[in-house]
Amino acid sequence: MTAVLVTTPKRAVLALGSNLGDREQTLRDATAALAERFTVVAASGIVQTPALKPHGVDRDAPAYLNAVVIVETTLEPEQLLTLVNGIEHTHGRVRDEHWGDRTLDIDIVAMDDVTLDNDKLTIPHPRAASRAFVLAPWLDIDPTAELPGHGPIADLLASLGETAEPYEARPLI
Numbered sequence: 001m002t003a004v005l006v007t008t009p010k011r012a013v014l015a016l017g018s019n020l021g022d023r024e025q026t027l028r029d030a031t032a033a034l035a036e037r038f039t040v041v042a043a044s045g046i047v048q049t050p051a052l053k054p055h056g057v058d059r060d061a062p063a064y065l066n067a068v069v070i071v072e073t074t075l076e077p078e079q080l081l082t083l084v085n086g087i088e089h090t091h092g093r094v095r096d097e098h099w100g101d102r103t104l105d106i107d108i109v110a111m112d113d114v115t116l117d118n119d120k121l122t123i124p125h126p127r128a129a130s131r132a133f134v135l136a137p138w139l140d141i142d143p144t145a146e147l148p149g150h151g152p153i154a155d156l157l158a159s160l161g162e163t164a165e166p167y168e169a170r171p172l173i
Contacts, residue, residue: 009072011041012080013109013145015125015134016067016172019051020103023065024168026091030104031069031172033087038071043172044137047164051101052131061101066133066164067172068109068141077111081121084108109134110148124148129156136164141171 014034018026024046031043044067051061073080084106085093091104109125116123128134129150135157138145145153157163 007074009039009074010112010114012038012071012073012111013138014069014071014084015105015107015109015128015131015138016069017064017105017107017133018103019062019064020101021092026104027065027067028172030087030091030106031067033090034069034071034084035173037083038073040173041070041072042141043070044068044141045166045171046168047133047137048167049133049164064133065167066137068134068137069172070141077108077114077116077121077123080108080111107134109138113148115148124150130160132157132160132162133164135160 016027016030027046031040034040046065046067049064049066051058051064053061075083088104088106093102093104107125108121108123109128111123114123124147129147135153139153139157143154147153147156150156
Protein backbone atom coordinates (compact mmCIF):
# COMPACT_ATOMS: atom_id res chain seq x y z
CA MET A 1 0.00 0.00 0.00
CA THR A 2 1.29 3.43 -0.91
CA ALA A 3 0.32 6.25 1.45
CA VAL A 4 -1.21 9.30 -0.17
CA LEU A 5 0.39 12.40 1.33
CA VAL A 6 -1.80 15.49 1.24
CA THR A 7 0.32 18.61 1.67
CA THR A 8 -2.05 21.28 0.42
CA PRO A 9 -5.69 21.55 1.43
CA LYS A 10 -8.00 19.18 -0.40
CA ARG A 11 -11.76 19.35 -0.57
CA ALA A 12 -13.35 16.27 0.89
CA VAL A 13 -16.98 15.45 0.18
CA LEU A 14 -18.50 13.73 3.21
CA ALA A 15 -21.89 12.01 3.20
CA LEU A 16 -23.66 11.87 6.55
CA GLY A 17 -26.57 9.60 7.43
CA SER A 18 -28.59 8.67 10.50
CA ASN A 19 -31.64 6.47 11.07
CA LEU A 20 -31.61 6.01 14.86
CA GLY A 21 -32.20 8.46 17.68
CA ASP A 22 -32.66 12.18 17.06
CA ARG A 23 -31.52 11.92 13.46
CA GLU A 24 -31.60 15.61 12.57
CA GLN A 25 -29.81 16.72 15.73
CA THR A 26 -27.18 14.02 15.25
CA LEU A 27 -26.45 15.29 11.73
CA ARG A 28 -26.25 18.88 12.99
CA ASP A 29 -23.97 17.89 15.90
CA ALA A 30 -21.71 15.86 13.60
CA THR A 31 -21.46 18.81 11.22
CA ALA A 32 -20.55 21.07 14.13
CA ALA A 33 -17.84 18.58 15.13
CA LEU A 34 -16.49 18.68 11.58
CA ALA A 35 -16.55 22.50 11.65
CA GLU A 36 -14.42 22.46 14.81
CA ARG A 37 -11.69 20.58 12.93
CA PHE A 38 -11.98 21.81 9.34
CA THR A 39 -13.08 24.69 7.19
CA VAL A 40 -16.58 23.77 6.06
CA VAL A 41 -16.91 24.91 2.45
CA ALA A 42 -20.58 23.95 2.15
CA ALA A 43 -23.26 21.99 3.96
CA SER A 44 -26.44 20.76 2.33
CA GLY A 45 -29.95 20.59 3.61
CA ILE A 46 -31.26 17.24 4.76
CA VAL A 47 -32.97 14.58 2.65
CA GLN A 48 -34.88 11.51 3.79
CA THR A 49 -34.72 8.05 2.23
CA PRO A 50 -35.80 4.56 3.19
CA ALA A 51 -33.15 2.33 4.76
CA LEU A 52 -30.91 0.54 2.28
CA LYS A 53 -29.77 -2.92 3.36
CA PRO A 54 -27.61 -5.49 1.54
CA HIS A 55 -30.79 -7.11 0.17
CA GLY A 56 -32.26 -3.76 -0.99
CA VAL A 57 -34.62 -1.14 0.42
CA ASP A 58 -36.07 -2.04 3.82
CA ARG A 59 -39.22 0.00 4.39
CA ASP A 60 -39.69 -1.65 7.81
CA ALA A 61 -36.45 -0.14 9.12
CA PRO A 62 -36.35 3.48 10.30
CA ALA A 63 -35.84 5.95 7.42
CA TYR A 64 -32.51 7.71 7.03
CA LEU A 65 -31.81 11.40 7.11
CA ASN A 66 -28.85 12.22 4.86
CA ALA A 67 -26.77 15.26 4.02
CA VAL A 68 -23.46 16.20 2.42
CA VAL A 69 -20.73 18.40 3.86
CA ILE A 70 -17.70 19.62 1.94
CA VAL A 71 -14.62 20.38 4.04
CA GLU A 72 -11.08 21.48 3.36
CA THR A 73 -8.42 19.30 4.96
CA THR A 74 -4.71 18.66 4.90
CA LEU A 75 -5.18 15.24 6.49
CA GLU A 76 -4.24 12.12 4.60
CA PRO A 77 -7.32 10.07 3.62
CA GLU A 78 -6.70 7.43 6.28
CA GLN A 79 -6.31 10.15 8.93
CA LEU A 80 -9.58 11.70 7.81
CA LEU A 81 -11.24 8.28 8.03
CA THR A 82 -9.97 7.84 11.59
CA LEU A 83 -11.30 11.26 12.54
CA VAL A 84 -14.77 10.72 11.06
CA ASN A 85 -14.94 7.25 12.63
CA GLY A 86 -14.22 8.95 15.97
CA ILE A 87 -17.11 11.38 15.41
CA GLU A 88 -19.36 8.41 14.59
CA HIS A 89 -18.26 6.66 17.79
CA THR A 90 -18.91 9.80 19.85
CA HIS A 91 -22.48 9.73 18.54
CA GLY A 92 -23.06 6.10 19.51
CA ARG A 93 -22.19 4.35 16.25
CA VAL A 94 -22.00 0.58 16.69
CA ARG A 95 -20.70 -1.67 13.90
CA ASP A 96 -22.53 -4.91 14.67
CA GLU A 97 -24.24 -5.45 11.33
CA HIS A 98 -23.07 -4.66 7.77
CA TRP A 99 -25.31 -1.82 6.53
CA GLY A 100 -27.23 -2.02 9.80
CA ASP A 101 -29.26 0.75 11.39
CA ARG A 102 -27.03 3.40 12.90
CA THR A 103 -27.00 6.61 14.85
CA LEU A 104 -24.43 8.13 12.50
CA ASP A 105 -22.58 7.18 9.35
CA ILE A 106 -19.97 9.43 7.73
CA ASP A 107 -18.54 8.32 4.40
CA ILE A 108 -15.71 9.95 2.49
CA VAL A 109 -17.26 10.22 -0.98
CA ALA A 110 -14.49 12.05 -2.81
CA MET A 111 -11.35 14.02 -2.07
CA ASP A 112 -10.39 16.22 -5.02
CA ASP A 113 -8.28 14.08 -7.39
CA VAL A 114 -7.36 11.42 -4.81
CA THR A 115 -7.95 7.83 -5.81
CA LEU A 116 -7.35 5.14 -3.25
CA ASP A 117 -8.37 1.52 -2.84
CA ASN A 118 -7.14 -0.48 0.13
CA ASP A 119 -8.60 -2.68 2.88
CA LYS A 120 -9.76 0.34 4.90
CA LEU A 121 -10.84 2.93 2.37
CA THR A 122 -11.84 3.41 -1.25
CA ILE A 123 -11.94 6.91 -2.74
CA PRO A 124 -14.04 7.84 -4.57
CA HIS A 125 -16.70 5.93 -2.66
CA PRO A 126 -17.50 2.83 -4.74
CA ARG A 127 -21.31 3.17 -4.51
CA ALA A 128 -21.74 6.97 -4.49
CA ALA A 129 -22.64 7.12 -8.20
CA SER A 130 -25.76 5.03 -7.58
CA ARG A 131 -27.03 6.71 -4.43
CA ALA A 132 -29.54 9.52 -4.74
CA PHE A 133 -29.16 10.23 -1.01
CA VAL A 134 -25.55 11.24 -1.70
CA LEU A 135 -25.93 12.83 -5.13
CA ALA A 136 -29.04 14.98 -4.45
CA PRO A 137 -27.68 16.88 -1.44
CA TRP A 138 -24.25 17.15 -3.09
CA LEU A 139 -25.83 18.61 -6.22
CA ASP A 140 -27.70 21.07 -4.01
CA ILE A 141 -24.45 22.60 -2.72
CA ASP A 142 -22.20 22.10 -5.76
CA PRO A 143 -24.18 21.94 -9.04
CA THR A 144 -21.03 21.59 -11.17
CA ALA A 145 -19.43 18.83 -9.10
CA GLU A 146 -18.11 15.66 -10.68
CA LEU A 147 -17.53 12.29 -9.09
CA PRO A 148 -14.04 11.28 -10.23
CA GLY A 149 -14.19 8.44 -12.72
CA HIS A 150 -17.97 8.75 -13.11
CA GLY A 151 -18.72 12.25 -14.38
CA PRO A 152 -21.02 15.13 -13.40
CA ILE A 153 -23.18 14.36 -10.39
CA ALA A 154 -26.15 16.05 -12.09
CA ASP A 155 -25.94 13.48 -14.90
CA LEU A 156 -25.47 10.61 -12.44
CA LEU A 157 -28.52 11.65 -10.44
CA ALA A 158 -30.61 12.08 -13.60
CA SER A 159 -29.60 8.62 -14.79
CA LEU A 160 -30.91 7.06 -11.57
CA GLY A 161 -34.43 8.22 -12.30
CA GLU A 162 -34.93 8.90 -8.60
CA THR A 163 -34.04 11.51 -6.05
CA ALA A 164 -34.13 11.90 -2.30
CA GLU A 165 -37.11 13.42 -0.52
CA PRO A 166 -36.34 16.85 0.96
CA TYR A 167 -36.64 16.83 4.74
CA GLU A 168 -35.14 20.14 5.85
CA ALA A 169 -33.94 22.64 3.25
CA ARG A 170 -32.03 24.67 5.84
CA PRO A 171 -28.29 23.87 5.61
CA LEU A 172 -26.75 21.90 8.48
CA ILE A 173 -24.76 24.95 9.58
